[in-house]
Every structure is written in C-alpha cells, then in structure tokens.
Amino acid sequence: MKPFLPVWKQRHNCVKMTDRTEAMSPLELYESLMAQGDKVRALKTAKADKTEIDAAVQLLLKLKVDYKQVTGQDYKAGSPPSESSVVHDNGPAADGADDEDTVDPWNVSTTNAKGVDYDKLIVRFGSSKIDKELVDRIEKVAGQKPHRFLRRGIFFSHRDMHQVLDAYEKNKSFYLYTGRGPSSEAMHVGHLIPFIFTKWLQDVFDIPLVIQMTDDEKYLWKDLTLEDCHRFAVENAKDIIACGFDVNKTFIFSDLDYMGSSREFYTNVVKIQKHVTFNQVKGIFGFTDSDCIGKISFPAIQAAPSFSNSFPQIFGGRKDIPCLIPCAIDQDPYFRMTRDVAPRIGYPKPALLHSTFFPALQGAQTKMSASDPNSSIFLTDTPKQIKNKVNKHAFSGGKDTVDEHRKYGGNPDVDVSFMYLTFFLEDDEQLEKIRQDYTSGALLTGELKKLLIETLQPMIAEHQERRKQVTDEMVKQFMTPRPLNFNC
Ligand code: TRP
Numbered sequence: 001m002k003p004f005l006p007v008w009k010q011r012h013n014c015v016k017m018t019d020r021t022e023a024m025s026p027l028e029l030y031e032s033l034m035a036q037g038d039k040v041r042a043l044k045t046a047k048a049d050k051t052e053i054d055a056a057v058q059l060l061l062k063l064k065v066d067y068k069q070v071t072g073q074d075y076k077a078g079s080p081p082s083e084s085s086v087v088h089d090n091g092p093a094a095d096g097a098d099d100e101d102t103v104d105p106w107n108v109s110t111t112n113a114k115g116v117d118y119d120k121l122i123v124r125f126g127s128s129k130i131d132k133e134l135v136d137r138i139e140k141v142a143g144q145k146p147h148r149f150l151r152r153g154i155f156f157s158h159r160d161m162h163q164v165l166d167a168y169e170k171n172k173s174f175y176l177y178t179g180r181g182p183s184s185e186a187m188h189v190g191h192l193i194p195f196i197f198t199k200w201l202q203d204v205f206d207i208p209l210v211i212q213m214t215d216d217e218k219y220l221w222k223d224l225t226l227e228d229c230h231r232f233a234v235e236n237a238k239d240i241i242a243c244g245f246d247v248n249k250t251f252i253f254s255d256l257d258y259m260g261s262s263r264e265f266y267t268n269v270v271k272i273q274k275h276v277t278f279n280q281v282k283g284i285f286g287f288t289d290s291d292c293i294g295k296i297s298f299p300a301i302q303a304a305p306s307f308s309n310s311f312p313q314i315f316g317g318r319k320d321i322p323c324l325i326p327c328a329i330d331q332d333p334y335f336r337m338t339r340d341v342a343p344r345i346g347y348p349k350p351a352l353l354h355s356t357f358f359p360a361l362q363g364a365q366t367k368m369s370a371s372d373p374n375s376s377i378f379l380t381d382t383p384k385q386i387k388n389k390v391n392k393h394a395f396s397g398g399k400d401t402v403d404e405h406r407k408y409g410g411n412p413d414v415d416v417s418f419m420y421l422t423f424f425l426e427d428d429e430q431l432e433k434i435r436q437d438y439t440s441g442a443l444l445t446g447e448l449k450k451l452l453i454e455t456l457q458p459m460i461a462e463h464q465e466r467r468k469q470v471t472d473e474m475v476k477q478f479m480t481p482r483p484l485n486f487n488c
Pocket of ligand 1: 177178179180181212213214217302325326327328331
C-alpha cells in the first residue's frame with residue numbers, strides 16, 4: 001500500500017529539479033542558467049520528447065526567476081552578474097526553499113513562474129476538469145453567456161456539477177454556499193474572485209445563497225481576539241454585500257453568532273463530529289497532537305452549511321436540497337471530508353466549483369496575501385496606490401530594453417499584469433489582441449501595465465462607492481436568520 005500522506009505533504013514535482021538553487025551565488029546561478037540554456041537547445045535540436053523539453057524549459061524559467069531574485073537583474077546570456085548586483089523586490093516571493101507545489105487551506109506556493117500546475121492538482125485531488133462541454137452546458141441551462149471566469153478557466157475544476165444541472169433541468173432547485181475567513185479588515189481583489197462568481201451564479205440561477213464568516217476559525221488559527229474576529233466578520237460582510245448580492249436571496253452569518261443560536265446548525269455539526277475520526281482529520285489536514293482541539297473539530301463547522309437543514313428558516317427543515325459550493329481549490333480538503341460523511345448521515349454530497357488562485361503582484365508562485373501590503377491590491381487602495389503598486393511590483397514577462405522587447409516580444413504566461421487582465425477585462429477579443437501584441441513585442445510592458453491600471457482603478461473605485469452605500473442596517477438585515485426567496 002502507498003503510504004498515506006496528509007494533503008499538505010502530498011506535493012508533486014512541477015519541475016523535476018536537479019539543482020537546489022536557493023543556496024547558489026549569483027555567479028553559480030548564472031553558470032547554471034548558461035548550462036540549462038545549452039541543454040534546452042540540445043534537446044530541441046535532438047527533437048527530444050516534448051515532456052523532457054518542457055521540463056528543461058521549466059527549469060530554465062525557474063532559474064531565470066531565481067537569478068532575478070538574487071541579483072535584481074534580468075539574466076542576459078554572455079553578460080555575467082556584476083559585482084554591484086543588489087536584491088530588489090521585483091521578483092518572486094522570497095522563500096524559494098521548496099521546489100514543488102504546495103496547496104492546502106493554509107499555504108499555496110510553487111516554483112513555477114506560470115503558477116500552480118492545475119491539471120496535476122485535478123489528478124491529485126481527484127476532482128474533474130471544467131471542460132468545454134461543461135461550460136457549454138452551463139450556458140445552455142443558465143441561458144446566459146458563461147462568466148469570463150468560466151470562459152477563461154479561472155474556475156477550472158468541479159465535483160458533481162453535472163448532477164446539479166441535471167436536477168435543475170428537472171426543475172429541482174439548489175442553493176449556493178461559500179465563505180470567508182475574516183482575519184483582518186483589509187480585503188484584497190483576490191478575495192473577491194469567489195464572490196464575483198457566486199453573485200453571477202445567484203443571478204443566473206435565481207437561487208438562495210448562504211455565506212459563512214468563520215470568525216471562530218480565525219480565532220483558533222491566528223493570534224487574534226474573538227472580539228476582533230467578529231468585528232472583521234461584520235466589516236468584511238460589507239465588502240461582500242458591495243458585490244451586489246440580493247438581500248432577499250442571501251444569508252450571511254458569523255459562526256460565533258449563528259452556531260449558538262441555531263439548534264439545527266449545531267445538530268449537524270455534532271452529527272459530523274461523530275462521524276469523522278481524529279485519524280481522518282489528521283490525514284486530511286495534517287493536525288498534530290499539539291494542535292488545540294478547537295482546530296481539530298473546526299472542519300465539522302465548515303462542513304455543516306453544505307446541508308440544507310442547517311438553515312430551517314430558509315429551507316423549512318428539508319435536508320435534500322442540493323448544495324453547490326464555489327470556492328478556491330485550497331478549500332477542497334474541507335469538502336472532501338464533507339462529501340465523505342454526507343451519505344453516512346443521510347445527506348446529499350455538496351457539489352463544488354473550484355477556482356485557481358489570484359497571483360501575488362510579485363508572481364504566480366504564490367497567491368495574494370493580506371499580510372504583505374506590496375503583494376496585493378487592496379479594496380481600499382487609492383487610484384494612485386494602484387498605479388504605483390502595479391508599476392513598481394507587478395512581475396513582468398517583458399524584456400529588459402525596448403529594443404529587445406520589440407525584437408523578441410514578452411511572455412504573457414508569467415506576466416502578472418496580463419494575468420490580472422484575464423481576471424478582470426471583460427472583452428475576450430481585446431484580451432486576445434493584448435496577448436498577441438505583447439507576445440510579438442508590439443505592446444510594451446509599460447503599456448500593458450497602463451491597461452491594467454486603467455482596468456483596476458475604476459473597478460476598485462466603484463467597489464468603494466458601493467461599499468459606502470452599505471449601511472449598518474443593511475448588514476444587520478443580511479445577517480439576520482430569516483426566510484429567503486426560494487421555490488424548490
Ligand atoms: N475557511 C475559509 C477561509 O479561511 C472560509 C470558508 C468557510 C469558506 N466556508 C467556506 C470558503 C466555504 C469557501 C467556501 O477563507
């Protein structure tokens with residue numbers, strides 16, 4: 001039998017690394033780069049196996065990123081690093097100690113400048129790819145052009161989405177469940193991705209939505225007071241409401257408030273707790289003997305909203321309304337556990353739609369982090385801050401000089417500004433033109449960044465405007481347990 005590794009240890013090789021580059025000096029890195037460049041050329045000349053060439057190219061790319069990280073300069077063949085090389089911050093996240101993808105609820109990192117290998121993640125997690133057939137089917141059933149996140153593979157993986165659509169076609173409705181861990185007042189654009197998409201799903205399918213604010217989770221995992229976590233839950237709810245959710249179809253709840261007040265919710269938590277062993281959560285989440293018991297039992301609390309009878313005020317005690325959970329893929333371990341217990345306690349398994357991560361400004365090796373202000377565009381940033389951050393920190397796939405860029409073109413696959421445009425620019429044709437022009441060198445990095453800045457500035461300003469309109473009274477309404485519009 002294969003040893004069972006907790007999910008956070010089940011890493012896989014994105015790039016088969018032959019070298020550990022983190023301890024290398026600039027000169028050693030430069031020499032490795034030269035050698036790797038030679039190797040790629042030799043493999044190509046020899047018409048070697050594509051996977052072998054790809055692996056060699058990936059390593060070359062990684063070395064280039066590392067080189068820039070260490071020297072602050074772009075690698076140029078024939079021009080060794082100068083003595084005065086200094087580290088500056090226009091590089092990938094500095095950890096570099098790992099050469100494999102890590103994806104779990106607490107950590108996301110890869111050494112690949114293009115980001116996590118999501119196809120491999122689908123295999124590793126055992127989910128299904130959102131293929132063209134599924135996107136077409138969603139379009140048909142919803143009667144709407146698919147959201148750009150679906151068209152562009154930002155929501156890329158699912159579990160049981162076909163079943164949800166089968167039922168919906170037979171006039172059997174479903175509900176949506178998503179959530180947020182309120183760890184600070186500051187939310188960044190990456191946090192909005194699941195909510196933007198969930199709002200679209202709510203509109204096109206006209207269904208209820210529950211949003212769990214896990215203030216309890218953040219208290220258990222972080223060095224924060226319960227009062228602060230609860231306050232962040234309410235503050236974050238304002239940003240979520242500003243995404244445009246319909247108050248007649250949306251219930252937002254803080255665990256601290258709702259768990260204690262709802263017998264039905266807590267009943268489900270206890271049922272789940274009885275059916276999951278310590279061994280199982282150790283395997284799924286990597287808990288150890290020194291983790292507090294709050295953490296060990298928390299997964300049951302994130303699982304409970306997947307079952308419709310946790311919300312009798314909405315579903316009148318029915319336990320069979322199917323649930324669809326849009327979330328970033330790092331939350332999947334919670335729902336693998338949920339799907340495992342569901343049949344054992346007589347409930348349907350929730351279906352899932354998984355998104356990719358929103359890359360940090362410094363590069364797709366990691367996601368945006370609210371604790372590193374320079375890695376993120378915050379929802380409170382001014383137009384000027386947005387401009388400065390993009391210009392100063394957004395990792396560029398462009399060449400060093402205008403001449404070189406015009407001659408060789410840029411690489412949109414590692415370019416953070418281009419990646420952000422794929423999230424937020426609505427027009428497919430315009431995006432494709434930008435991709436082509438950047439690749440050919442017709443579009444310069446500065447021009448690409450300008451396009452991104454002009455996309456983000458109004459988007460964030462409009463969000464701020466909508467958030468200002470959210471009154472305490474409205475928050476209270478959204479957060480009060482009550483019936484919602486629902487026809488099953
Ligand atoms: N654990 C999530 C976080 O830390 C919050 C969360 C709770 C969630 N329930 C969810 C996220 C359901 C997605 C879907 O952010």
